Amino acid sequence: MSNDIQKNPSFLYARIAGVIQQQILDGILRTGDKLPSLRTICREYGVSQNTAMSAYYDLESKGLIESRPQSGYYVRYPRSRRPSLPNATTPSSMPHDGDPDALVSQVYGTLGEPGSLPLSLGTPANELLPxxxxxxxxxxxxxxxxxxxxxxxxxxxxxxxxxxxxxxxxxxxxxxxxxxxxxxxxxxxxxxxxxxxxxxxxxxxxxxxxxxxxxxxxxxxxxxxxxxxxxxxxxxxxxxxxxxxxxxxxxxxxxxxxxxxxxxxxxxxxxxxxxxxxxxxxxxxxxxxxxxxxxxxxxxxxxxxxxxxxxxxxxxxxxxxxxxxxxxxxxxxxxxxxxxxxxxxxxxxxxxxxxxxxxxxxxxxxxxxxYENHLRKLRRTLHANQLNFARAIADYFPEGTRASCPQGGFVQWVELPRHVDALELYGKALSHKISFAPGRIFTLQNQYGHCLRLNYGLLWNDELEGTLRRLGELAKAEV
Incomplete structure (x- = not known):
């Protein structure tokens, strides 16, 4: 580093931001990863607090990272790579009396099977509870x-x-x-x-x-x-x-x-x-x-x-x-x-x-x-999980897949290409010990046959990412 760069705060923050940006674009830093604290940046780069903050503000303005209250800065998946939002729903304007009971019982009859991840639930894993x-x-x-x-x-x-x-x-x-x-x-x-x-x-x-x-x-x-x-x-x-x-x-x-x-x-x-x-x-x-x-x-x-x-x-x-x-x-x-x-x-x-x-x-x-102390930790974990799920869906699911972008809660709605039958996909996923909630159980009408719901209230790890990758591969095989 030249003396001019070392002495000029604008060069310093741009350099720091550039290094982190490249790591994000290269996939070294991934969605949901926590970035070093401002204090760590100051120590490692020998810069002031203002310079470190300027670097993070620059990355934040590009949509590459986001700040979370009382937690720090996290990698945010670039908008261009996030799945598009699902289409607005258009149910019939008449009351219906469908019967999803058999399908609901089938979905919940698979819970608790050894080796399976409960992507079909809408509750947090026990490990996330006090x-x-x-x-x-x-x-x-x-x-x-x-x-x-x-x-x-x-x-x-x-x-x-x-x-x-x-x-x-x-x-x-x-x-x-x-x-x-x-x-x-x-x-x-x-x-x-x-x-x-x-x-x-x-x-x-x-x-x-x-x-x-x-x-x-x-x-x-x-x-x-x-x-x-x-x-x-x-x-x-x-x-x-x-x-x-x-x-x-x-x-x-x-x-x-x-x-x-x-x-x-x-x-x-x-x-x-x-x-x-x-x-x-x-x-x-x-x-x-x-x-x-x-x-x-x-x-x-x-x-x-x-x-x-x-x-x-x-x-x-x-x-x-x-x-x-x-x-x-x-x-x-x-x-x-x-x-x-x-x-x-x-x-x-x-x-x-x-x-x-x-x-x-x-x-x-x-x-x-x-309760509030517990919620603060839970929110941070779930937010990181949701960003990781968004990245996994964009990376592994069929082209044209859409997904909701919730700003809270535990579940994400996924809209597969229209000709994919989520019920057939569900049957094949079960053989791989993957359970999700088919979209058809969330209506009394004949709709959402190509949709599914995923639970991101789990522990994010290599096993969970591998499960989403496999589910995406199964969905691609249906295209």
Whole structure:
């Protein structure tokens, strides 16, 4: 290095940026890799903090790296190599009564087989969860609760947990009190109470399409008809179609996943949520909100919920820690607004109360800040995983494959070339101990036959990359 370069900060930061850029373009540094800290750059190159920051700003402006709050800088896959977004969905505008049960049972019947990776699930791997701390919390709860936690709790649920949930809701600018919250056995249980509270057998409810098969099966079990609404991969439900359905008086309620939908991964912009609530109020149609993934965001702050904009009590906000902390604890909740008494009655009829010990453990995590500390680590891991999945799909899957680009959550939607049959691919993948969720299980209509959902809530390693490579090769063989 010449003396001029050593003395000139503009040359120095350009040189540093150039070295890192070439490593990214050559594949030495790959998507999701963490870059050296600014302090390390200063020490290794003998430069000031400002020069090191200028180098990273230059790389950031080119879309090669990205900064993550309280974590550092990471390699970001170049936009030109990322898969294109899936097309907007176009489900039929009429309610349907399809039956995906057999396929869902087939998919979930393969879980737990030795040597297989659960790409079909939408939950984090156990290695990403604070199991030791949860076990310690269980011991503390057993000692602190009256009767070691074996007695029935109040129908409303644990006061301590409800108070913490109300406090937690302030992150999305939602003004809730303890008495506004009812605890449940997971989020699906909360959704069940809400649907029973606002709709009767034979009624039609509006849902996004594609949508969680658990929600579809729940609606069918309750004797409800489902109107599937079009979706955009980034912004969520089509508000024009949503308003059209409400205006025609065709639906008794809507059930939406505004934040990081399952399986598409979309997130409704805050102004869209505000408009969705306005339309619900205008046509007096309850909006049941599944906010299960709202805490797993990759940006700088939690996205707001529809409940944030609810002034009339028409939004029934449902959440849980089943995806983020302890799936088996089955701890969820609902803030049902004006439908509190109806939901409380449904809980009394169907379960009386929820398990007090697991509620106490979750309340402790929220109260002491352990939950937020865990979430920070989980978000960083999942964000890196999502970038790695995007790179793998671009590298290994057939030309023309599209994939969603979620900014939170656990799942990614993949749209293969239209003539690829995802069900046939699923059968062949199983013979290689690869399980994914075929797109057909996320609808009651005859659609999404060339689509699939992948779970990136796993440990990223050579084995996982090899699995995605093999899946891509199998898909290419179908082209």
């Amino acid at each position: 199991i030791a701390k949860l076990n310690k919390g269980l011991m503390l709860a057993t000692r602190s609760l009256t009767g070691s936690g074996i007695a029935y709790d109040k129908v409303e649920g644990s006061e301590r947990l409800r108070r913490q949930i109300a406090r937690w809701a302030f992150a999305m600018e939602c003004n809730l009190g303890m008495d506004d919250v009812i605890t449940t056995s997971g989020c699906l249980n909360a959704l069940s109470y809400c649907l029973m509270a606002v709709a009767d057998k034979g009624d039609t409810i509006a849902m996004e399409s594609p949508v969680s098969f658990g929600m579809l099966r729940l609606a069918q079990a309750l004797g409800l008809r489902v109107l599937e609404l079009p979706m955009h991969a980034q912004t969520g439900v089509d508000l024009n179609a949503y308003e059209h359905a409400l205006r025609e008086g065709r639906v008794k309620a809507s059930l939406l996943i505004p934040n990081f939908s399952n399986p598409l991964g979309s997130c409704m912009p805050d102004e869209h949520k505000r408009e969705a609530v306005r339309l619900a109020e205008l046509y007096n149609v309850p909006l049941i909100e599944n906010d299960l993934n709202g805490d797993v965001y990759f940006g700088t702050q939690r996205p707001k919920s529809c409940k944030t904009y609810d002034r009339s009590g028409l939004v029934l906000w449902c959440g849980s820690v089943s995806k983020t902390l302890a799936p088996g604890y089955r701890v969820g909740w609902v803030a049902p607004g004006r439908f509190r008494e109806q939901v409380l009655r449904m809980k009394l009829y169907h379960s009386i109360s929820t398990a007090s010990i697991t509620q106490e453990v979750v309340a402790g995590f929220l109260e002491t800040g352990r």
